[in-house]
Amino acid sequence: MVTREFIPPRRLLLGPGPSQVHPRVLRAMSAPVIGHLDPAFLAMMNDVQSLLRNTFQTGNRFTIAISGTGSAGMEAAIVNAVEPGETVLVGVNGIFGTRLVEVTERCGGKAIRLEAPWGSAIDPQAVEQVLRRSGPVKAIAMVQAETSTGCWQPLEAIAQLAKQHDALLIVDAVTSLGGIPVDVDAAGIDICYSATQKCLSCPPGLAPFTISERALAAVTRRRTRCQSWYLDMKLVAEYWTEGTRTYHHTAPISMLYALREALRLVEEEGLPARFARHHLNSNALLTGLLELGLPPLAQPGQRLPMLNCVTVPDVIPEAEVRARLLNRYGIEIGGGLGPLKGKVWRIGLMGESSTEAHVLRLLNALEELFIEGGWLTTPGLAVGAASRIYSRANP
Amino acid sequence: MVTREFIPPRRLLLGPGPSQVHPRVLRAMSAPVIGHLDPAFLAMMNDVQSLLRNTFQTGNRFTIAISGTGSAGMEAAIVNAVEPGETVLVGVNGIFGTRLVEVTERCGGKAIRLEAPWGSAIDPQAVEQVLRRSGPVKAIAMVQAETSTGCWQPLEAIAQLAKQHDALLIVDAVTSLGGIPVDVDAAGIDICYSATQKCLSCPPGLAPFTISERALAAVTRRRTRCQSWYLDMKLVAEYWTEGTRTYHHTAPISMLYALREALRLVEEEGLPARFARHHLNSNALLTGLLELGLPPLAQPGQRLPMLNCVTVPDVIPEAEVRARLLNRYGIEIGGGLGPLKGKVWRIGLMGESSTEAHVLRLLNALEELFIEGGWLTTPGLAVGAASRIYSRANP
Structure with a gap:
């Protein structure tokens, strides 16, 4: 029996690390x-x-x-x-x-x-x-x-x-x-x-x-x-x-x-521009996630822009949705660890993962899955809210 | 000041590791x-x-x-x-x-x-x-x-x-x-x-x-x-x-x-074939090195085929020759560690590094350097001796 070549599946890494590699x-x-x-x-x-x-x-x-x-x-x-x-x-x-x-x-x-x-x-x-x-x-x-x-x-x-x-x-x-x-x-x-x-x-x-x-x-x-x-x-x-x-x-x-x-x-990017990018994309993501009923866990003023940990309502089978996100959309996000297991999602926007395109792609996928699951009725709210953040930042 | 791209120099790795990577x-x-x-x-x-x-x-x-x-x-x-x-x-x-x-x-x-x-x-x-x-x-x-x-x-x-x-x-x-x-x-x-x-x-x-x-x-x-x-x-x-x-x-x-x-x-190669390859190339290398006056350090029957440690005569400035080998021929071999510092060379024929072409290339380079240094008069002896080992193995 000979081992076959390993071809990794296509993934967008929006979990708690590793992040996308340039x-x-x-x-x-x-x-x-x-x-x-x-x-x-x-x-x-x-x-x-x-x-x-x-x-x-x-x-x-x-x-x-x-x-x-x-x-x-x-x-x-x-x-x-x-x-x-x-x-x-x-x-x-x-x-x-x-x-x-x-x-x-x-x-x-x-x-x-x-x-x-x-x-x-x-x-x-x-x-x-x-x-x-x-x-x-x-x-x-x-x-x-x-x-x-x-x-x-x-x-x-x-x-x-x-x-x-x-x-x-x-x-x-x-x-x-x-x-x-x-x-x-x-x-x-x-x-x-x-x-x-x-x-x-x-x-x-x-x-x-x-x-x-x-x-x-x-x-x-x-x-x-x-x-x-x-x-x-x-x-x-x-x-x-x-x-x-x-x-x-x-x-x-x-x-x-x-x-x-x-x-x-x-x-090449420079630290100030890099920090601003992380801040903007997190802001857009969290604004979109709020429309889906997913509030951040950390206190205001203490939230990391690269690791967006949000509380998932009990009604949503979080592990199942994460698995669908991975298998159907190729997007990886993280679940909770320890006492937060099953209760939160950890969405990483780190380095190369922190882009407008990735934020909108994730929000769009979540909207589709939430509508399918019956936890959301109106499409476009999350993506729309995030888009407005970007429009305001780059008028 | 912006850091430039790193382009590694061309090297043939015949030291104590790392070895050539496929x-x-x-x-x-x-x-x-x-x-x-x-x-x-x-x-x-x-x-x-x-x-x-x-x-x-x-x-x-x-x-x-x-x-x-x-x-x-x-x-x-x-x-x-x-x-x-x-x-x-x-x-x-x-x-x-x-x-x-x-x-x-x-x-x-x-x-x-x-x-x-x-x-x-x-x-x-x-x-x-x-x-x-x-x-x-x-x-x-x-x-x-x-x-x-x-x-x-x-x-x-x-x-x-x-x-x-x-x-x-x-x-x-x-x-x-x-x-x-x-x-x-x-x-x-x-x-x-x-x-x-x-x-x-x-x-x-x-x-x-x-x-x-x-x-x-x-x-x-x-x-x-x-x-x-x-x-x-x-x-x-x-x-x-x-x-x-x-x-x-x-x-x-x-x-x-x-x-x-x-x-x-x-x-794919199979362990027996891989072991035989390491054995053959070491045999050819050591035979050639003997012609240059470099005997193995380890006792007969206890010599590793992938790590050929040979004693370098005092007359040869070993660090200088190693540096010339690296800078002029792009070939890396290892020096001695601890009490063997300055006294031995450690020549690795490991994995992808263990090939007939590498053995002959190294012996040829050493012959040139030894003739230049005046420690050898007749060219071709080391390469010839190694070649005969290969001819005998693959008649």
Whole structure:
């Protein structure tokens, strides 16, 4: 029995990631592989670092792509910053805050869970209260863009608190980087990690990662060795630093080609234009979805433009509709995770996925399915409402 | 300042990995990305598992590709099998045995180093002696193909000892899989990991990984949680198992497309033909290199056909010659690591890199450089000797 060639079906990716990948990125990725110690490859890594610094808005020397997905970036942040017995204050208002707690505990850290309802941001005053009562805290870990709820966590006030209490600020920017400002230096973030398959619109497989000099000094002062050899940033740094370039592990060469090209696309568009695009398309989508009776889960002013999490009324069999959307229209959207399973849809408008054409195509498909299901009588309302947003933006 | 497109230089990869990648693999990798929970993608993962089982020669249900490079595979093997305080007997005769010791110690394990000279295999009798004297040993870890020396480690007798002493046998097959028999089931290997960029001729980024039912039961019986969340095989298994498919982390989709196509090429060639090809080309290369005064480092009968590590005489400025080979001929070969730095060349004939044309091209280039350097007077001897091996094999 011989295995046949795999031809992926045609899909429009409007879920919580991966997002659509630009053909230029696919082409760059398929260039011939060269060696991970080839001078031409090392020069290419310099470009990736420089482009990542621009995207993170940081001058951090140590800005790299970790050889694993976003979750490896999270683990790298925690296992390098936290030694056994040290405390991390974790904001928990969704799946990824919960995961930060688990990763902290697995590396021998003590996690203080500061919870907020799923869909609400963590209140800086609550952070301050915990910090006043708790002993010394090594780090505060916050999810800027909670992919499970669509909630946008403001960071400025918490960054101030971190500085006052001599704690490192670790920020999960998996879903935010390239879609909303991350501004590592201006916001005062010490360690920030992301993923390639969200607003950078690159295939999944790498975790962009940056550490401030302050955090790097703390990592260097550790009394214990990092529990992970693969994710030990002191060792990884020796490969990514010009002048040393000591072999650590074989870099994922083709993925780095892809990331470089994806970051070039970010550079060409410019961050302000990119953020405005994400904002506009989310606004149009949410306006259309309201016409279908699907309100956003996150609080007003705390909604992520790239991850639109909306509540689905009980009357609608959400999994069935999602399956029809995939099988009949080729459109992927996401369901809920954990306690939100069966209750929400997570619609991603990330990077290349965030376009007017995609918003209108999705709304039109949903209108057809909702009319078929008897949950909507008048066609055209959702598409019309979204179109008016676009007309107003581009008169 | 705008970053320009990256066009990799033309290279022939004859180093210790990455190896040449077949155009079919590059094309498969550049197919449009689909979602990691898309039914079409999950079906593709089933194919990857089934093709990996064939390549590992195992029936192990738990046979997957880890979302990281070969070193992540090593770390996954150790952190899942070993609990803090437990002992691992590690065969150390090169860089990768040394790394196994370090990974073991970082996860709280106790490593017993059983050393052999670099280039010599570990003697099963020495293993037995250690086992007789030591307390209980949780695992024996061996590097089947030591990429730093080109030494081929026989496993059968050690596998017997592992069974007798109720220890798990962990095998590093990073460089061997697809080039020499790994035979997980027949050899009695409990945990085996590899990498994609060696004899599978796929870009780097994934670690093929397989666990026997016996080892899986031991992992499930752990008293402590695995220190790594990212590499916790109990969690990863829930995503890779049909029926559960619980989201753990976003799979590196494009890399899995690539691996599937690379494994299809292995399937088409067939393992016996593939092993014979690796053997023949290594034989021809080593015969030619002897004519240049470059003898193999590893002992006779213990030489890996895909990683030809040869001693370079002191008179030859090895780094300079390697640089000329790269810059003038576009051919990459590897230098020595650790104590072998400056003393050996590591010439990889892995997967797509292992062809008659590549062997002759390299030998011809070396002859030219050696004549230029004054270390050789008569041209054609190396190429001629290799050619005679090919004529004899294909009369």
